[in-house]
Amino acid sequence: MADAEVTDDDFRVILAQVREFIAKEVIPREGDIARDDRIPDEIRRAAADMGLFGYAIPQEWGGLGLDLVHEVELAMEFGYTSLAMRSMFGTNxxxxxxxxxxxxTDEQKSTWLPRIASGEVVASFALTESEAGSNPAGLTTRAAREDGRWRIDGAKRYITNAPIADLFIVFARTRPADESGPGIAVxxxxxDTPGVTVGPKDAKMGQEGAWSAEVWFDGALVDDAALIGGSEDGGYRAAMTSLAKGRVHIAALxxxxxxxxxxxxLTHAATTRQGGTPIGDFQLVxxxxxDMYVGVESGRALVREAARKYVSGEDTRVAPSAAKLYCTEMAGRVADAAVQVHGGAGYMRGVAVERIFRDVRLLRLYEGTSEIQRLIVGGGLVRQATKEM
Structure with missing residues (x-):
């Protein structure tokens, strides 16, 4: 069954509903989210009712079926408020x-995707380890055959949504890398599988309400039906493909x-006075x-172009990394400048730019650090130039 197309008119309605939801329901609760370190249940229920747990899941599996061009427009709305709200359904x-x-496989999709799209199941991406983050090739978690099943042993860290996850997508090494592939399966x-243990939620610098934790696998046994795609050698490709798409999403956030x-x-500069003069009249402000405006608009254009290239197949590697590199670094600079414009007020808890300053720092780390993005972009450009010679 092919996806029904989401037209631009359809999407404008979806986007308007999301924007209104964030403005009326989420932004007023940002203080509660930060203080309580959790997303209120009513926000979670409303997000599920709107289909946000499955906006990028194909319609045949119960999702909205948005492509990346539409998805980044939603992500820019999600980034306008507490990032914990997006994190709640981001991994799904x-x-x-x-x-x-x-x-x-078709069976795996029919079993899990409708429940993931509805929010009944929270799926968590268990890739990162103490010695393997942006580069999955360093994985040490093992999966070995035992009495006709797979036994998984190892530890994962910084796993988003682990404390509330119903399903882990686990990357594990089935053999040493060789000429036939990296030996990584998913x-x-x-x-609730015996042998799976989730640690206490991490205490992080920012993004309160977005929970992560360590996950241990100690002799966790699963059947062959749990091997994604039925292939031992698809894991590394699956990781790289999923991360590339996710990098455009993070850039949009x-x-x-x-x-x-x-x-x-802008609001602060227009309403705050020094010596009777609005600080927005000062040239250094x-x-x-x-500079902030130029960065935001440049990033917006880059994200939209990267999404277009990804969807068309023109560039699914360099453009996503370039967008993530520029936009996440830009967001850090803009957040820093925002605190400076606010002066002492910008350093106070409860002020939006103080939260943003802490929240955006993580964007330069997960789904591939800025350093990894530079290697991907630079290496890709060199290979492209070499081919053209």
């Missing part, structure tokens, strides 16, 4: 859900965060605002 639509969408491991920081700064 992103790196966890997309591994199933692109590489799962398994579907329900959270960064643009949304930066836009919020700019808007907060205007210089900060101008």
């Amino acid at each position: 639509n992103g790196i966890a859900g997309q591994v199933l969408v692109r590489f799962g 398994f579907l491991v329900p959270a 960064a643009v949304g965060c930066a836009q919020r920081a700019l808007d907060e700064s 205007q210089a900060h605002l101008a």
